[in-house]
Amino acid sequence: MSPTRPLAVFGGTFDPVHVGHLRAAWEAAEALGAEVFLVPAKVPPHRSQPVASAARRAAMLRAALAGQDRLQLDLRELDRDGPSYTFDTLASFRAQIGVQRPLMLLIGADAFSGLVEWHRWRELFELAHVCILTRPGQIPAVPEDLAAQVAARAAVSAQTLRTTPAGRMFNIAVTALGISATRIRNLLANGGDPRWLVPQALLEDPALLAPYRKFRDPGPASSDSR
Ligand code: ATP
Numbered sequence: 001m002s003p004t005r006p007l008a009v010f011g012g013t014f015d016p017v018h019v020g021h022l023r024a025a026w027e028a029a030e031a032l033g034a035e036v037f038l039v040p041a042k043v044p045p046h047r048s049q050p051v052a053s054a055a056r057r058a059a060m061l062r063a064a065l066a067g068q069d070r071l072q073l074d075l076r077e078l079d080r081d082g083p084s085y086t087f088d089t090l091a092s093f094r095a096q097i098g099v100q101r102p103l104m105l106l107i108g109a110d111a112f113s114g115l116v117e118w119h120r121w122r123e124l125f126e127l128a129h130v131c132i133l134t135r136p137g138q139i140p141a142v143p144e145d146l147a148a149q150v151a152a153r154a155a156v157s158a159q160t161l162r163t164t165p166a167g168r169m170f171n172i173a174v175t176a177l178g179i180s181a182t183r184i185r186n187l188l189a190n191g192g193d194p195r196w197l198v199p200q201a202l203l204e205d206p207a208l209l210a211p212y213r214k215f216r217d218p219g220p221a222s223s224d225s226r
């Protein structure tokens with residue numbers, strides 16, 4: 001880890017990781033000048049549990065991230081028992097990097113609109129900046145409580161985030177890629193081929209996507225609080 005560059009955390013279930021995750025994380029790394037860590041959840045709180053095991057989801061991420069060093073894999077949530085709360089993860093990164101280095105939480109706009117259900121959500125701002133990955137022209141609909149935080153904490157530029165350790169909010173417009181893990185799981189369950197929706201490395205090792213080939217999603221995933 002570099003001691004001065006902002007560090008950004010992109011958490012998720014990654015069941016499986018797909019090109020929508022990777023492209024959004026890549027563009028955020030560029031926009032923020034940050035070192036980005038993808039952090040798979042062991043036990044995502046308040047949503048259906050992943051189909052693939054934590055070890056396999058980590059293996060898919062490892063394969064996906066090979067050959068570049070802008071996005072990195074961090075497995076600290078897999079070492080903790082109980083729900084994988086983002087608050088605990090950010091506290092752990094903060095303890096590691098000290099109080100001065102900018103820390104950023106990256107969240108897709110869909111997940112962000114449910115932030116008020118997350119464990120200790122108000123305290124997340126004491127630990128990190130919150131960056132919302134939005135599609136161009138899309139303003140996420142948020143409850144009143146969260147809208148007040150957005151208004152009070154909005155930063156005008158990425159530079160503001162780079163010069164303070166935590167507490168601001170920022171929108172990053174990323175390329176709109178209408179890909180979800182749910183769609184990929186359903187495609188695989190129905191015998192489809194997710195070519196060019198997932199990184200090529202996932203297709204090259206047939207074992208990686210095997211758990212999904214037997215699985216049919218029962219319906220929309222529940223809310224994405226963590
Ligand atoms: P599922 O369909 O199982 O709910 P998902 O594709 O939304 O999965 P997650 O692992 O739950 O993936 O998401 C991790 C993070 O990535 C969340 O912040 C989510 O908003 C964001 N994300 C997911 N898909 C995209 C996408 N296509 N573009 C930008 N961000 C995305």
